[in-house]
Amino acid sequence: MKPLLIVNPRSGGGSTGRVFDSMRGTIERALGPFDVAMTERQGHGIELAREGALAGHPLVIAVGGDGTLHEVANGLMFARETSEMARDTRLAMIAQGTGGDFRKSLGLEHRLDKYLEAIASGRERTIDVGRFQGGGKAHHYFVNILSVGMGGLVDRYVAQGGSAFGGKAAYFGASARALINARLGNVVAKVTRDGKTEERRIRSFMIAVCNGRYFGGGMQVAPTAELDDGLFEVVALGATSKLGFVLNTNRIYSGAHMRQSDTVHLRGEKIVFELANQDAREMFLLDVDGEAMGQLPITIEMLPKALTLRA
């Protein structure tokens, strides 16, 4: 069976929809014939990937940004819940988004020929996957980073839209709005490592649970995270004032925040977060691989080496 490309035409600010036809020839020369499914709405990538894996496609390629990759990875994980055969389906990516955080975590160069070369080479990497349950919703998976706090608020405002400019302007506007409305979370964190659970109170505007290293369009929040070490890195930014938070956020680009004495850094394979200050609930939100996903409480479990990537 041919590889299946799941293409999000809206990714990269709509550029993928405009350029995909011109990419077809190059892709076919590198990979041979392939099938294409276009996403038509948010969440559609999950359905398409799940159906693709259940139909027996050996390789499903996400063509889009981090959100598309997140959906395709979820579809493959859901397919396995009902089918042993779906375990054989490999995941790959041709990144087209604006942020590219997961490809940075993978260390992939952002060039079509490099993505295709990696896929065609047959080189495989198994990566860990996070499974989480929270916000009263059914379980879900993530491959890169799940954070709680201000990032989720930014995602919510970006999704609400309203910017006539789109893209970076929309993100900037949403970030400014989130900074005004953000609340400090007082989080009870239970981090389990090698069967031992440590309970910590963390007061922060943002706590990240990291499988990969980058989020928010190139911020290196967990410089030492490895995609296949069976552990999450929990990184919470210090600062209890908004100004301090903004200054610390700028340090994330270089990884300098890890040298700050008020940064919390833990490792574990199971993480539970509960919010002690319930009045912050509506403003202290989940950001999962760059997508808005509800509120605390949340339980996150590590699935070591659960997905195989061609990358």
Ligand SMILES: Nc1ncnc2c1ncn2[C@@H]1O[C@H](COP(=O)(O)OP(=O)(O)OP(=O)(O)O)[C@@H](O)[C@H]1O
């Ligand atoms: N046809 C569609 N119409 C509207 N939204 C869509 C459609 N298909 C997918 N989506 C949604 O578009 C959102 C953005 O996708 P994605 O993250 O891949 O692109 P991006 O934002 O350009 O990239 P990045 O997150 O890497 O910056 C996702 O939430 C996805 O569910």
